[in-house]
Amino acid sequence: MDRQAMETAPDAAADWPDRIYALLKRHSIRQVALVPDAGHARLIRRCLADNDLRVVTLTTEEEGIALMQGAWLGGQRGVLLMQSSGVGNCINMLSLATIHRCPMPMIVTMRGDFGEFNPAQVPMGQATQTVLEAMGTLVHRADRAEDVEPTVEATLKLAFHTYRPAATLIGQRVLGAKTFGKD
Amino acid sequence: MRAASGKLDRRELVRALLADRGELLVVAGLGAPAWDITAVGDHPCNFPLWGGMGGAAMIGLGLALAQPARPVLVITGDGEMLMGVGSLASIAQQAPPNLAIVVQDNEHYGETGMQQTATAHGTDLVTMAEGAGIKATMRVTAPEQVPALVAATRAKAGPFFAVAKVDAANLPLVLPPREGAILQARMREALLGPAAHLA
Numbered sequence: 171m172d173r174q175a176m177e178t179a180p181d182a183a184a185d186w187p188d189r190i191y192a193l194l195k196r197h198s199i200r201q202v203a204l205v206p207d208a209g210h211a212r213l214i215r216r217c218l219a220d221n222d223l224r225v226v227t228l229t230t231e232e233e234g235i236a237l238m239q240g241a242w243l244g245g246q247r248g249v250l251l252m253q254s255s256g257v258g259n260c261i262n263m264l265s266l267a268t269i270h271r272c273p274m275p276m277i278v279t280m281r282g283d284f285g286e287f288n289p290a291q292v293p294m295g296q297a298t299q300t301v302l303e304a305m306g307t308l309v310h311r312a313d314r315a316e317d318v319e320p321t322v323e324a325t326l327k328l329a330f331h332t333y334r335p336a337a338t339l340i341g342q343r344v345l346g347a348k349t350f351g352k353d
Numbered sequence: 354m355r356a357a358s359g360k361l362d363r364r365e366l367v368r369a370l371l372a373d374r375g376e377l378l379v380v381a382g383l384g385a386p387a388w389d390i391t392a393v394g395d396h397p398c399n400f401p402l403w404g405g406m407g408g409a410a411m412i413g414l415g416l417a418l419a420q421p422a423r424p425v426l427v428i429t430g431d432g433e434m435l436m437g438v439g440s441l442a443s444i445a446q447q448a449p450p451n452l453a454i455v456v457q458d459n460e461h462y463g464e465t466g467m468q469q470t471a472t473a474h475g476t477d478l479v480t481m482a483e484g485a486g487i488k489a490t491m492r493v494t495a496p497e498q499v500p501a502l503v504a505a506t507r508a509k510a511g512p513f514f515a516v517a518k519v520d521a522a523n524l525p526l527v528l529p530p531r532e533g534a535i536l537q538a539r540m541r542e543a544l545l546g547p548a549a550h551l552a
């Protein structure tokens with residue numbers, strides 16, 4: 171079984187990661203916080219190749235919430251890229267967005283969502299939207315490749331124009347499910 | 354600057370860290386560190402936390418990256434730093450020269466009833482920071498070291514990480530504003546002018 175079969179990554183021809191990258195530029199994002207997910211690999215590569223974007227690799231996703239708070243305090247815009255399991259690591263730190271009315275856009279690649287193979291991804295994947303909403307985050311889903319760009323743009327606008335946490339969940343249907351060779 | 358125990362008095366230490374603060378931007382961890390910076394004098398460039406335990410150092414990182422010309426000082430407790438200790442690796446990797454972190458280590462969770470932290474049992478946060486890759490560090494136990502500590506926090510030769518062993522007594526509460534939107538907006542306005550509110 172090759173590594174590609176183990177990871178949930180979009181088709182090489184899919185261009186929605188490039189469209190997200192273009193949105194990050196158009197919306198003047200300067201700090202990109204992330205814990206890697208295979209679904210974000212192409213977007214991460216684009217960000218790393220851009221000297222005007224500061225890519226901050228985190229040890230846990232909640233650090234990214236705190237980083238976005240600091241960035242905004244200092245006049246820069248941040249974004250957090252993570253997989254759905256990482257949302258669970260952010261819960262209490264998300265209170266910063268509510269306390270301070272800080273814009274915090276998140277782009278979340280879903281697992282445990284559609285045709286999942288790994289049992290460990292299901293509990294948090296199924297709870298992702300509920301948990302975000304419970305912490306005051308406005309959540310939109312993109313379940314088709316063509317929905318990703320407008321949905322991420324809506325999330326960036328909601329976060330920065332209305333000063334709150336907002337998330338796009340990119341469905342596993344868009345990413346393709348990981349099968350460990352057992353499909 | 355020593356308390357009766359012989360350890361450093363945390364308020365006197367913070368008074369020294371904030372004296373003639375100039376361009377300094379300050380983030381304070383929840384609880385006693387937030388009361389300490391406020392006791393010295395509330396300031397638009399103070400960001401005292403009321404929550405987000407474990408996040409102070411990363412808020413400092415985001416701020417330091419956004420404002421590379423200004424020195425950024427995070428003052429926090431040992432309990433708060435332990436909760437976000439992985440941040441030290443993230444910070445070492447970014448290596449912002451203008452970020453300094455000073456942990457007021459009283460070896461206890463002071464705010465919640467003075468329960469011991471891991472630092473009371475041999476955990477050494479300076480060693481952890483060095484292991485994370487932060488090269489400029491200091492252990493502070495005596496008043497004579499404080500001028501060098503203050504200089505290091507302003508030198509922009511970081512990232513810099515220090516632990517100051519402080520007396521554990523809970524001091525009188527001096528509360529900062531509780532409205533987080535104001536705390537955020539006032540620092541943004543101090544840095545960006547009125548345009549901060551039109552962004």
Ligand SMILES: Cc1ncc(C[n+]2csc(CCOP(=O)(O)OP(=O)(O)O)c2C)c(N)n1
Pocket residue numbers: 262382383384385386404406429430431432433434457459461462463464465470
């Ligand atoms: C996530 C979370 N867990 C626990 C608490 C309760 N709490 C508030 S302050 C504090 C202790 C902080 O200890 P330290 O950072 O060492 O500060 P000190 O008061 O000792 O100076 C704790 C545990 C909290 N606010 N948030």
Ligand SMILES: [Mg+2]
Pocket residue numbers: 430431432457458459460461462463470
């Ligand atoms: Mg303590």
